[in-house]
Amino acid sequence: MKFSLSWLKQHLDTDASLAKITHAMTMAGLEVESVENPAETLAAFSVAKCLEAQKHPNADRLQVCRVDTVDGVKQIVCGAPNARAGIWVIYAPVGAYVPGIDLTLKKAKIRDVESLGMMCSAREMQTGDDHDGIIELAGEDWKIGGDAAAALGQNDPVIDFEVTPNRPDWLGVRGIARDLAAVGLGTLKPDPYGAVKGGFDCPVEIKIDAPEACPAFAGRVVRGVKNGPSPDWLQKQLRAIGLRPISALVDITNYLSYDRARPLHVYDMAKLSGPIRARWGKGETFSALDARDYDVTSTMCAISDDERVLGLGGVMGGTYSGCTDETTDVFIECAYFDPKITRATGRVTGIESDAKYRFERGIDPASLQSGLDAATQMVLELCGGEASSMQITGSPPVFTRQIEFPTSEVKRLTGLDVGNQDIARILQSLGFGGDVDGDKWQISVPSWRGDVAGKADLVEEIARIYGFDKLPQVSLRRSSGAVKPLATPLQNRARRGRRVLAGAGYLDAVTWSFCARKDAVLFGGGADKLALSNPISSELDCMRPSALIHLIRAAQRNADRGVSDLSLMEIGPVYLADGPEDQRLTLAGIVRSNPRRHWVGNRQSDVFDIKADVQMALSAMGASVGNLQTSPQTSAYWHPGRSGALRLGPKNLLAEFGEVHPGVLAKLGVDGPLLGFEIWLDAIPASRARGGRSKGAMDKSDLLPLARDFAFVVDESLPAETLVRAARGTDKALIADVSLFDVYAGKGVEAGKKSLAIEVLIQPREATLTDAQIETLCKTIIAKVEKTTGGVLRD
């Protein structure tokens, strides 16, 4: 919302400086966004007098002038036809920046004649469109060196501020003035407009057929008006805030819309036939003032007469019934339109208008008569004529709201100590009334403050005007006693997984939660329910089923920039459906292994590097990696032969890892091979808290461990893990570790078989083992492994 300082001063009696006013606005909740002060942009310019103008010796269209300026008499070459001796002009010195031509003036020679400065046109100074000649100041009452901004009437700063949706009353300058008076910046002037008595009965009948959309409609006729350009002050006022003056009648409605947040409309009586109705649309076509045609549907409020739709109520008037210079009798509309219906009409038609902006936020329902009277009075003053009586149909939703208000609420919610006297003064200055005796006050809310519904709203008003800068500052401390864990197990897992993998060389990335739907399909997602109905682009139109998608694409982008050896990870959500429980937290990683040549040699990572990364991350996040089963059954986006899943029991899937399916990479347009993994953080079982943090006694034997090697010939398809697990399970007390150190197939091993060699570490616990005991243990191991795997000990 823009308004000018002089406009504010029509309502606020103040001598506060511009800086003080803008600061007070911001601190009262009217957040100032910008201040345009033309006096600042025009500071370099000043009033001067042209003493002499003679034809340029070398150019027909130019004149050489002698100009009396603040810098002394200067020679200026000028091309304006109206440059002549004796006129008062606006002078720009050498060094001045001329905004209209985006140029800083330099000493110049124009066709061999020196020119020191410039006499400006309105367009050059950006004070108007006129470029036919230089500005001539009217009259003789000027001083050399006088302030150009003042001379041009351009010394009115314009303030732009953010109107929060709860304060439609700030969409009128008078509402702003009321708040500024409350914070002590001056006094609110009395309303200059009072009631107007009609000289004859209103000849236009007003009917309401759609009371939900238009509960009240007031109007009156002024006959015998003379329309035409509005007076200078009004035009200037409108121009200052970026509105285009049209004609006195129209300008009056625009002025009052900004002056008191009271939209109005004027109709040319000569164009009306029959009564004016506020009714629902019937599918008619309507030509609006924005020069577009709209379909008036049955959800829109149509202002119409017997012949046609004249306007969309609360949104925009029509071209047909608009006032022109020929208008002699005018019908003025001052109505109340329902916010929701106005808003819906605005959304369907796409119309943004000052009226719609105000009606959808809610205008003062009690402003029908006062608004119409103000408009009438202005019409009479500016256009003459004779006013009819006022006709009002329906009744606006004026509310009477009483709030029981214990003044202790102020202290309770804000910590501020505001005395009852101050509280009463603040409320009164904002237009609140009521009974302010005793401890529980009965406060009545003014008609323009529909946003104030309860005690907390009153507290805000009091604190806001009293000053948020006076709020006490009290530190929050944690409660005494033991600190409870502030992070959930899942959050701690995420933190550890992220940091352990970063330690192993992964770059922690954050990528979009949405992806292209066609990509989502490749990763088992893309359901209709997870697609966005208003995506920002087709590349981001669906919630992602996997964090791998963007990491894989990022790997390619990085490779295209020359970074082709890299490990990326992300901890973030994936979405299986749209419910709160369907969002899962994953840790995903992608590795493109392309190490640069190195004098020690280099090795490309493979799935077993990734497996190690996954196990390290899982371990850091609290999973017992030794208990996990590896299986080759993985999702379809992995290489079917080079990927694995880690499970705890048959159902609980903790992670998948391996090479990304080359077909998927091809569809994404990404070069392979790429390794990757996904870990489901929420699938990791919570560690069982066993009373306290004690780690239990350490199991340490002083007896020397011994190692025995075995090799078994087993089926090629046997998972090595089965064999290792069988060996380890033989004697959990004595066998400390089993490590697999050789895999062999080929000569000496039957086709379809492979040889797996393990080293079993035996840790005696109580006494050194005898040879016989060791022999027995080895036999047990062989028997157990052979039985479990169907293999045989290799000779």
Next chain:
Amino acid sequence: MDNTQKLEDEIITAIATASDEAALETVRVDALGKKGRVSLLMRGLGKMTPDERQIAGPALNALKTRLNDSIAARKEMLAEAALNARLQTERVDISLPARSRANGTIHPVSQVMDEVAVIFGDMGFSVAEGPDIEDDFHNFTALNFPPDHPARDQHDTFFLNEKDDGSQMVLRTHTSPVQIRTMVAAVERASKTGNDLEPIRIIAPGRTYRCDSDQTHTPMFHQVEGLVIDKETHMGHLKGCLTDFMATFFERQVSTRFRPHHFPFTEPSAEMDIGYARKDGQILIGQGDDWMEILGCGMVHPNVLTSVGIDPDVYQGFAFGMGIDRLAMLKYGIPDLRDFFAADARWLKHYGFSPLVQPNLATGLSR
């Protein structure tokens, strides 16, 4: 005894000139071996009278000890010389480059989220979470956004496709729905146990979404929500809490300013500015004549409390929300928001953090 002295001199010389361990062993056998010269002298003791033996015995034993010591010393010296000689042949060009080991980094958003959690943790806040896909109730209605109200327009909301019942889920436009989920859960716990509502102090960091994309807006960004509910927390606590936060987060004194504002879910509502100055094209957070808007906050609106079944005449508290990405940009001088989500390795390495810099107050938040 001249002969004995001479013998000793001879053997000592031989020890001293033995050039390696083998030569030294020859000297030892020659002197102290079974048929060694000293051994033979020892053997002569048996033929002596007890008186002679009384004198010669200790002397020979002393000789034997001296020779043994001497041999041991020589042996050690020779071993050391041999080791030194071997090590001389084992030189490498130590200036050759090391085996490479990749250094990973922590994303600024992850790091700043950890920092924020540490600071609020010190004030007794725990970390709550909620889903990104929300329903209208949690994202708007329960937060006192009336249906069809212009306040909703300010949230450029992403909608999911219509469900079978015609409703549409939204991507949460702010982290505030976590307030609702937290309070609903607390009310349920209280009604189950029959106890009073336990005081609430949570922050809720997470991803948020708005249908907006330009130089300073991305369709996804990060916020952290804060919520305190008890029987006495007022705006003075809000001011203290957030002013303390800013100083701890930026690791210097930061001037703050509270201005009235409007949010549907708080009343009174405020925006907080922090002081800053511009110097040589850089923004210096902390002190200065300029103010920068940093967050929105206020006392939880009575309608919000009522919507989750909390009596606003008994309980009260504050809520706030601020942008994590923006905090990261301001603190660590990161210029462009859009780079945050591009997973560009160069950017991640440059602006990322060592995984060992785990934010905590003991070592200094970011040191």
